[in-house]
Amino acid sequence: MPISTITQPQVAPLLKPRTTDSHKGMFGSVWVIGGGSGMVGAALLAGRAALKMGAGCVHIGLLASDAPSVDFVQPELMLHRIEQGLPAVGDVLAIGCGMGVSAHAQRLLHDALWLDAPLVLDADALNLIAAHTDLATLLRERTAATVLTPHPGEAAHLLACRTADIQSDRPAAARRLAEKFRCTVALKGATSLVSSEDGTLYQNTTGNPGMSAPGMGDVLAGMIAAFLAQGVATTDAAKLAVYLHGAAGDALAEFGVKLGMTASELTDSARHVLNQWQTK
Ligand SMILES: NC(=O)C1=CN([C@@H]2O[C@H](COP(=O)(O)OP(=O)(O)OC[C@H]3O[C@@H](n4cnc5c(N)ncnc54)[C@H](OP(=O)(O)O)[C@@H]3O)[C@@H](O)[C@H]2O)[C@@H](O)CC1
């Protein structure tokens, strides 16, 4: 099956310019659940990215016992410590960033998979699904939109193979994941691939090695969630986010920010690129 390349003219119009009488209620609410002990930053990065991609409101549910109650860098975010069950999440839930694989994380993911709301599953949510067949079954049986965002290591866990096997035939891996779990899949890495549920493949050519830095995947998960919350269709949201994420990295590289690029800088760059597209 041919693989089409994602282009700016395809993805830039997917997010419509705002009307003059718009209000925040029109742009959806995103919840991010993750941030276990020592990895609160992953959930903050995802939540900040969702906010800066235009989501109407963003809540972050943190598992860490020492979770902060406010993000002083981005006080627009609403932070919650999740001690027990899944809260009433909004329009879209991104779950897994820095979440860990504790029994608590496993229970939260179990309940999330039952939700009739779009989900973005990243990082430890993927590792948990790889490790627990009941979660994998729930995922396959979901009817609401789901996007999986594995890096090659996570993809290998999900397909019970080695990272090298994934890398040796990335298109086959992306398609197998989409068909196995009946989801849209963004298989990350240099030249990320997006597969729709039916196995249609799209390759992304934006991005550069400066992006091989911690937290970049957390930002991508937040971006996809924000676009879903704003009404972009599932596979389109993944394509838009993957292309824009790479383009934001390329814009930073053009300014000489290569080695030492940070995920926070990439988020701001993505906002800049997105706004440039909207004014053209
Ligand atoms: N600030 C924070 O709080 C942050 C927290 N974070 C959180 O940390 C948690 C652990 O997530 P993580 O991805 O760092 O580790 P992990 O799942 O063991 O995978 C690493 C292994 O995967 C592979 N691999 C990955 N990419 C590859 C590629 N392109 N190409 C090829 N292989 C690739 C490679 O495997 P190998 O080649 O060794 O088999 C590599 O050794 C998670 O919850 C995350 O959200 C992070 O987001 C960072 C910021």
Ligand SMILES: Nc1ncnc2c1ncn2[C@@H]1O[C@H](COP(=O)(O)OP(=O)(O)O)[C@@H](O)[C@H]1O
């Ligand atoms: N060499 C590269 N070229 C293009 N994109 C890259 C490169 N290295 C990393 N990326 C992108 O950065 C992100 C890294 O995500 P991930 O591995 O999940 O990191 P983390 O877990 O630290 O957030 C992915 O979207 C990936 O496509």
